[in-house]
Amino acid sequence: VKALTFRDGLKLVRDAPDPRREGEALVQVICAGICNTDLEIVKGYAGFRGTLGHEFVGRVLESPDTSLIGRRVVGEINAGCGFCEWCAQGDSRHCPDRTVLGIKGRDGAFAEFLSLPNSNLIVLPDSVADDSAVFIEPLAAALNILEQISVKNSDSVAVVGDGKLAQLVVLVMAQTGCSLTLIGRHGDKLELAKEFGATRVLRAQPGVDREWASRFDVVVEASGAPSGLATALALVKPRGTVVMKSTHEGSTPLEMSQVVVNELTIVGSRCGRFRPALDLLAGARFDLSRLISGQFPLEDGVRAFEEASAPHNLKIIVQIG
């Protein structure tokens, strides 16, 4: 099996292990997106070794559930043990023994084939193209914010970062009708955020966090940079909420006393449910393919990762099947 695998470094291998798992579906990968988490894993985050990739569209080749065979699918990335209190509630996202596609204990989507439990798969309607469907995982992650906190249309919300995840957060937050400010570094990405629903965009210049200090009810940190959290903590009002979406390798020095003094709430936010994300996409008036900065065949996967690391780029897609 051909796959983009991380061990000592990131490498295209031609002899990756057969991903087939007993009782699961075997999926032929059509395309897969590179996420900031993938870039962090390559820097050492999460200690994962194996085939990367967790944002994909594919076609089911084999499954004990014959109704799935031949169908075009996306797949939720957490596979639970099936027995713990989390799995009993039908939510494997926090199962302590979970595997996570391309992140933890399970080879991922930058490969010809992958395996996932049948119940993780969602069949795509024909109306949703591959170029849009490949964003379902990060879109679900953005939607998850609204499952965790309530945002009123009278709220003032800021998004720190202008990358691919930040743009999806803007799309989702704009639905609430809130006043929505995005703070980013790149002119073209600031423009895109306006089209996606930001009511104001600010350049992330030195001093912007002082100028706009204590102005927002909710701040979503989606910059992918370790410094993003300090900015978010500066921007939020007393008793306001900071949502953290980015994960990083290593530790960040933080002045946590401001969290106590200003009685801030920090909410960590990770994976979301795919069904509402698919509903949003299927009824979409927005074109997610505008987030795609480049497409590369699996053979050029290492170069695709280099492009994904370039600050001016948004989503890089690896075309596989």
Place this chain on the structure above:
Amino acid sequence: VKALTFRDGLKLVRDAPDPRREGEALVQVICAGICNTDLEIVKGYAGFRGTLGHEFVGRVLESPDTSLIGRRVVGEINAGCGFCEWCAQGDSRHCPDRTVLGIKGRDGAFAEFLSLPNSNLIVLPDSVADDSAVFIEPLAAALNILEQISVKNSDSVAVVGDGKLAQLVVLVMAQTGCSLTLIGRHGDKLELAKEFGATRVLRAQPGVDREWASRFDVVVEASGAPSGLATALALVKPRGTVVMKSTHEGSTPLEMSQVVVNELTIVGSRCGRFRPALDLLAGARFDLSRLISGQFPLEDGVRAFEEASAPHNLKIIVQIG
């Protein structure tokens, strides 16, 4: 005015400025407690210079509100501008222009006299002795947790720390009927926590955070140590809540990715309302004076601070009037 004042260092001065402020009440201080925040200010936290102390019992000497004169009082420590959106809601705790007794822009309670707005003062019933009333400020701070988060009696709650604030948190949390575990370093303090309502006490030995990892719905960090937050983050279940009560000088390196991956909520918690704290004290079946490890006259204030820093001690009271 005789006062315990922090400038280059902590010193007893005999010529502190007259604390009288136009329109406010002048209070003769009877006694005042030393808080961990006072110890942190002496280390440089909050950049405060002036007379320390914010936990006090006193008697009103002068006031435009003549009904207050001669009454024994406690006082809320935040004095707002009276005009901002916070003050308009009757809550000066987050007024951006607030002064805070002995912490920010206002001389504090380790002095013969202090000044506070009349509306900050609460008259004490005779049934509440000075030895109990002096705990109203930190007891209100502990009660504030239950204004911020809801704790069910089916919840498993841990308190990190066994100091004076941690003990008050135990008292407050025990009222919810939750399963309540305190983690601390000192045998006698662990015993006291049991009497105050802890259902389980654990020694803060190396490895205790691994042994009890991901076991608690709510963890309250009240250790006063910068390392307490990392312990709290380890102990809390996925999607659980960590309440931060301690403030420190400086920044703390934290692996914030676990907050994202486990979707934790961190809630900063500072000052509480005095009225519910007084109600709790007035109907109390517990003896707060058991938290007092020593009492010193104002003349020995510097020594009182040394004693308050000693790890085996709980509350040190400065007797003034």
